[in-house]
Amino acid sequence: MFLWILLLLLWSPEGTCGNGVIFTKHPVNQTVSQGNAARLGCAVQGLTEPDIVWMKDGEKLYSTDQMFITLGEQHWETYHSVKSVQQQDAGQYWCEVESNGLTFSSERAWITVEGVPHFVQEPQDVATFPNVPFNLTCDAVGPPEPVEVLWWLGGEQEGEPRPSPSILHVPGMNNSVKFYCEAKNTRGISVSRTGTVHIKVLPAAPSGLQVLRMEDNNVTLAWIPGFNGHSELTTCVVQLSRRSVRRWDLPQQEVQVPPHLHVLSALRSHQNYSVRLSCLNEVGASPFCPWVHFQTPESVPSAAPRNLTFELSEQQLALSWAALQEEQLQGRLIAYKLQWTRGGEPQEPLLFQENSALLSGGGRFFNASFQVSACTSVGCGPWSPPVLVLPASVHVLPQRSHMWVGLLLGLLLATVIGLLLTVVAHRREKETQFGSAFKPPGQESSVSFTAARSFNRNCAELQDSTLDSLDINEDLKNKLQDVLIPERLLTLGHMLGKGEFGSVRQAFLKSEDSSVLKVAVKVLKSDITSSCDIEQCLKEAAYMKDFHHPNV
Numbered sequence: 001m002f003l004w005i006l007l008l009l010l011w012s013p014e015g016t017c018g019n020g021v022i023f024t025k026h027p028v029n030q031t032v033s034q035g036n037a038a039r040l041g042c043a044v045q046g047l048t049e050p051d052i053v054w055m056k057d058g059e060k061l062y063s064t065d066q067m068f069i070t071l072g073e074q075h076w077e078t079y080h081s082v083k084s085v086q087q088q089d090a091g092q093y094w095c096e097v098e099s100n101g102l103t104f105s106s107e108r109a110w111i112t113v114e115g116v117p118h119f120v121q122e123p124q125d126v127a128t129f130p131n132v133p134f135n136l137t138c139d140a141v142g143p144p145e146p147v148e149v150l151w152w153l154g155g156e157q158e159g160e161p162r163p164s165p166s167i168l169h170v171p172g173m174n175n176s177v178k179f180y181c182e183a184k185n186t187r188g189i190s191v192s193r194t195g196t197v198h199i200k201v202l203p204a205a206p207s208g209l210q211v212l213r214m215e216d217n218n219v220t221l222a223w224i225p226g227f228n229g230h231s232e233l234t235t236c237v238v239q240l241s242r243r244s245v246r247r248w249d250l251p252q253q254e255v256q257v258p259p260h261l262h263v264l265s266a267l268r269s270h271q272n273y274s275v276r277l278s279c280l281n282e283v284g285a286s287p288f289c290p291w292v293h294f295q296t297p298e299s300v301p302s303a304a305p306r307n308l309t310f311e312l313s314e315q316q317l318a319l320s321w322a323a324l325q326e327e328q329l330q331g332r333l334i335a336y337k338l339q340w341t342r343g344g345e346p347q348e349p350l351l352f353q354e355n356s357a358l359l360s361g362g363g364r365f366f367n368a369s370f371q372v373s374a375c376t377s378v379g380c381g382p383w384s385p386p387v388l389v390l391p392a393s394v395h396v397l398p399q400r401s402h403m404w405v406g407l408l409l410g411l412l413l414a415t416v417i418g419l420l421l422t423v424v425a426h427r428r429e430k431e432t433q434f435g436s437a438f439k440p441p442g443q444e445s446s447v448s449f450t451a452a453r454s455f456n457r458n459c460a461e462l463q464d465s466t467l468d469s470l471d472i473n474e475d476l477k478n479k480l481q482d483v484l485i486p487e488r489l490l491t492l493g494h495m496l497g498k499g500e501f502g503s504v505r506q507a508f509l510k511s512e513d514s515s516v517l518k519v520a521v522k523v524l525k526s527d528i529t530s531s532c533d534i535e536q537c538l539k540e541a542a543y544m545k546d547f548h549h550p551n552v
Contacts (some may be wrong), residue, residue, distance in 0.1 A: 026094075027041060032112070116144045117142055118521045123179060138168075138439045143185075147185045158159055200281070203227060203285075206223045206286070219273075220263050239277065298332065300379040300380060304383055312362055319359070319372075333374060337373045340365075371384050480538060504520050
C-alpha cells in the first residue's frame with residue numbers, strides 16, 4: 001500500500017513532485033497586521049533555470065522585483081513580498097512551475113490581514129417619496145472580530161453601536177439628507193462612503209429635441225432627457241400639430257423610453273408641423289419642451305384637378321379647372337400639365353401656371369379629348385377624367401343629363417336627314433327645265449310648261465329618301481342604316497348657330513310613344529352638292545355615332 005501511494009505522488013502532475021521535479025519549500029500561512037510587511041517563499045529542485053510563477057486566488061501575480069536564488073545544481077528558490085499589507089492582499093497563495101508540458105504546484109498558504117474593519121457592503125443612495133419608510137444597510141468585517149456599526153444620519157448619531165452587519169430603519173423623510181456608517185474593532189474605526197436620501201420629484205423638461213432624419217413621410221425625432229427627479233423615466237408623451245390656415249392638433253403619442261427616439265409615420269407631404277414632448281416618472285409628467293418646427297418633403301399631388309370645362313369658338317378654345325388645395329398638392333405647384341389627343345393620336349403636352357388655358361384656333365380642337373394633371377418638383381399627380389370638346393352650340397344647351405342625350409342624338413339624326421333632303425331636292429330641280437311654273441298677276445298670258453317629271457310640294461306624304469340615293473361607299477351606308485329618322489318626326493325651330501358647311505337649329509323630335517324631346521339639328525347649306533363634301537359630313541356623323549359617353 002505504501003509503494004502504491006508513492007507512485008501516485010510521483011506521477012501526478014498536480015503533486016509536489018514528478019518527472020524529477022520536487023518542491024523543497026512551500027509557502028506557509030501568515031497573519032499580518034495592516035501596514036506591515038509579508039513574505040512567502042517557494043523552492044523547487046530538478047529543473048535548469050525554471051520559471052516559477054506565483055498565484056493568488058487563481059490569478060497569476062505579476063511582480064517586477066521577483067528574484068531567483070540558486071541553492072544548488074537544479075535547485076532554485078524564489079520569494080513573494082508585500083511591503084505594506086492591506087486588506088486587498090488577504091487571500092490564498094501558491095507557486096507553479098512547468099516542465100515538459102506539465103504544471104506542478106506547491107502547497108497553498110493564506111495571508112490574513114488584521115486591521116481596522118473593511119466594508120463588505122456600504123450604504124447606497126436612496127430615492128423615496130416623502131414620509132415613506134425605508135432601510136439602510138452597512139456590513140463590515142475584520143480580522144480581528146467582532147466588528148460593530150454606528151449610524152450617522154443628517155450629521156446626528158442614530159442610536160448605539162450594533163453588531164455588523166447592521167440595518168437602520170428610517171420611518172420617512174421630507175427633505176434630502178446625508179448619511180454614513182462607522183465600523184469599529186480592536187484595531188480601529190473605518191468610515192463608509194457618504195450616501196444621500198433623495199426625495200422623488202417631478203422630472204425636468206427634455207432638451208435638445210431635433211429631427212434626426214426624414215425618409216419619405218416618416219420623421220425620426222431624438223432628444224436628451226432632463227433631470228429624472230430621482231425616479232426612472234418610463235414614458236414620454238409626444239404632441240404633434242399641423243400648421244395650415246389654423247393649427248391642427250393631432251392625437252398625442254406615448255413612447256416607451258429608453259431609447260429616447262421616436263418615429264412619426266404617415267405624415268402629409270410638404271406640410272408644416274410642430275412637435276414637443278414631456279417625460280414621466282413615478283411622480284408625474286415633466287413640463288413640455290419648446291415647440292420644434294419642421295416641414296416634410298414634397299411629393300407628387302395626391303388628387304387630380306376637378307371640374308375640367310371648356311368653351312369653344314371659331315377663334316379659340318378656353319379651358320378651366322378647379323385649383324388643387326394645398327393638402328392635395330403635397331408640394332409647391334410647378335405647373336398644370338395638359339395632355340390631349342385628336343383622332344386618337346396623342347399630341348404634344350402643354351404646361352400652364354394657372355388653372356386655365358386659352359388655345360388659339362378653336363376649330364382644330366373639335367372632337368379632341370383633354371386631361372389635366374398638377375405637377376410639383378417631384379413629379380405629376382393623377383390625371384383628371386378625359387373631357388371631349390364638342391361644338392359650342394351643343395355646349396351651351398341645358399346641362400341636364402337627359403337633355404344632353406337628346407341634343408347629341410338629335411344632332412346626329414338631323415345631320416343625316418338634312419343631307420338626304422338636300423340631295424333629293426337638288427335632283428328634283430334637275431328634273432324640270434325651269435324648276436317651277438310662273439303665273440304673273442293680272443290678265444297677261446301665263447307661261448306654262450311640261451316637266452320631265454313633276455311633283456307637288458304641298459303633298460301630305462313626301463317621298464322618303466334613302467341612303468341608296470346618295471353616291472357614298474357601302475361601308476358608310478352600313479354604319480348609318482340604323483340611325484335614320486323620318487323627317488316628319490322632326491319640327492325645326494330657330495337657329496342656334498352656323499358654320500362653314502351649315503347651321504345648327506333647335507328642333508323637337510317626336511318619339512314612337514308620342515313623347516317630345518328637345519334636340520339640336522345640323523342642316524347642310526343648300527349650295528353644298530358635292531358628293532365629296534356630303535360624304536365627309538356623313539363620316540362625321542358616323543364618327544359621332546360611335547361616341548361612348550354617359551350623356552350620348
